[in-house]
Amino acid sequence: MNNYSYIIKRLLYVIPVILGVCLIIFILFNLVGGDPTQAMLGKHATLEQMRELRVELGLDKPLLSQYFDIVRSAFTFDFGRSWSTKQQISQMIKQGAVPSLTMTVPAFMISTVLAILISLVVAFFRGKFIDKAVVFICVSLMSISSLAYILFGQYFFAYKLGLFEISGYEEGFPLFIPYVILPILIWVVLSVGRDIRFYRTVLLDEVYQDYVRTGRAKGLSENTIMLKHVLKNALVPIITYVIIQIPFLILGALLLESFFGIPGLGGMTLNAINSSDFPVIKAVTILSSVAYILFSVLTDVLYTVADPRVRLK
């Protein structure tokens, strides 16, 4: 089986996975969720109106038919309109994805590059003061709640020092930039500790390998050993760790979006859950699943680039 056949085969796995995801969300919606008609009609709901609304939403149809409706929407990507806001879901996702990505993509890129660079340094100075200090700082950063960073950052850097916007968002480049700088910095602080700990472990696994000693014996510089050999050999777990996070970037970061007034998908998803807005929950879940599978395949493909010995079977 060549690489293309493997990729096609993996992509075909999307079908049973989506069917399963549809089944799970359908069961959860029918078993766990409250009555969406009552949530929609609010405090003046009557049984008659709830019955009428159920008919309009198709909730009076047989369960099998309702399940097939979900499957159909999953494969056509036509998720219809939100029950709660009546907005077209594709439009809601489009409108929410851009603000989320303007914050999460730069934040993710900065934190990843920064964490790898610092990990290389601490791997180089393994066991020494600088290594211990970085590990201590990482553990400290990870121990503090994200809400504490947000509240402090917003109050001190944005309000007291006036270095950043307190909250808000404007559409279009470069208008959004002043509004996302502080959330990006907080994201970086939030994730860099965890990332450094992971990359450091991966790199330390490599620095004790035989080929490193061979390189040193041959008289290669430490820079060449670390950047050309150690980093390259550590790429497989790094790629796995990095790529698999990408699908979730589109979903934004709920707390950061909420506190900084960024109209992203995190807030949209939470609102949908709170109002039993099933079409929106369904759309976000299905799209996340599809993205997860696609990026898993991409991870596999990148393995072959990072390590030519890897063959896709």
Add this chain to the structure above:
Amino acid sequence: MNINKLSVLFLVLLLIVSSCTKKKNSNEKVLNLVSTNKVKGMDPIYANDLYSSREVGRVYESLLEYHYLKRPYVLKPNLAESMPKVSSDGLTYTFKIKKGVYFHDDVSFPGGKGRELVASDFVYSIKRLADPKLQGLGWWLLDGKLAGLNKWRKENATKAKVDYKEEVEGLKALDKYTLQFKLAKPFPQFLYSLAMTFTSAVAKEVVDHYGKEFLNHPVGTGAFVLPVFKQGNRIVYTKNLKFRNKTYPCDASEEFNNSVFLADCGKKLPLVDKLIINIVIEDQPRWLNFKRGKFDWVSVPKDNFQSAIPDSKNLSAEFSSKGVTLLVSPSLDVTYTAFNHDMKLLQNVKLRRAMMMAFDITKSNKLFFNSTALPAQSIVPPGIAGYDKNYKNPYKNYGTAEMVTKAKAMLAEAGYAGGKGLPEITYDTVSSTVGRQGGEYLKKQMAKVGINIKVVQNTWPELQKKITNRNIMLYGIAWSADYPDAENFLQLLYGPNKAPGANGSDYDNPVFNSLFKKAAVMQDSPERTAIYEKLNRMAAELVPLIYGVHRQTFVVKQGWIKNFVNTDFEQGRAQYLNIDLKNKEEMLKKF
């Protein structure tokens, strides 16, 4: 990359960031307002939450509105030329509508120019609210009220396409400017319906042009224009340059009858050029932006109350030195803990009384409302007919040990001395921090007399489902007025309104029901007020609910905002507001 290249890159980035700030016209009057929740859309028939209806009300208008400067609330004509002629049997309301009112310009009109509003626009708009295919969220308002409208709705429910041409007996445009409503039965609160955003005038050609996207293309007759609505965190309205000659009021009730509120008397509305609505859900960014002078007013967040209003009455020096002022006003609402009256256990009035007597309202007020709320004696809030300011609920506990002793005695009378024999009672609440804290507080209060409470947290839909399915014992909730009439509160205890209707407790008392039914069809009169007061007293003494408080709003506003008054019905408020630009410029230097 060397250091020089890095410096250049950094400078370019700085230039980009610094160019991101838009230039502002200092002579433009711009209101910077806040919404604490997302806005769903701009279709009047779906605007059933406070946030959406407030935004809809900036663009769309109804026949009537509340007088901006009169309290208690008084209805006055808005798109109506005058108040309606009402037939002697109280069933027929005939309105003349204003001539020369135009819809905003939009591509859906010939030549893109908004056409004149006519009486048939209201017929269409109200039929749209009743349209069974659209499932408008304000249908409850007219359900069973207008002659023939329910029949029209029912018949069209099964048709492939709803027939708007079919005449409805109770809803007719007699001519271009005359509109007639015929009620199916007396409903004295009907006029309040015509001041709500649900019954705003929309134009058929606009609805037809945009179809399902109509909710994102608001085209009304109001003071502000919004070409396209996007579900973001910012909504920007501009002044309707073709707005009719509507002027700032020159009359006011006593508290507003002074030069502060009447300075703009007779001036053409709106008084500002632009509205920017910032959607900020969290308290901290909202509060910090206000302190920076970026927002014109905000409600004081619970966690900042002590620092802003140290003595619970006056603003701290930090604010008063910047010209910030505080406005306190009671809200037309009530918080309460409801019993499930379907359960035999909770039909025991002595048990209910004992529970109310055990609940320390003073401490609850301090913990959850910074002692700013008014303890509720019964269900009707102050400010509307039916509330008796001299009445004190005999079962209310203001934190005295004596009342706890009485509660214990009452519990013994109920047959559960020291809580013996009483099963564990579950209290359902929404899963929020305050919801959970409220539950824990109730649990502690009841434990003092031996009642064992289990707190269960739910999402809002889950809680609603439990109420409807009667799978509940106690739950905490609040009710805000739809209109300023005691009927809107007393109906929470009217038997036929049981769950999923507004009476979620399923309280069903034949005496109460009979009195309520009688009052519900009476026009406003001393006789009706007397019945309302009697009902309110029954609601206090039979303890169908454990009453909490009537909340008060604490709003801080910047010194440059003029004509600001607190209101429970704020849809059209922005058109009356003004900005003192010179004062703003001076004040902002202090921020």
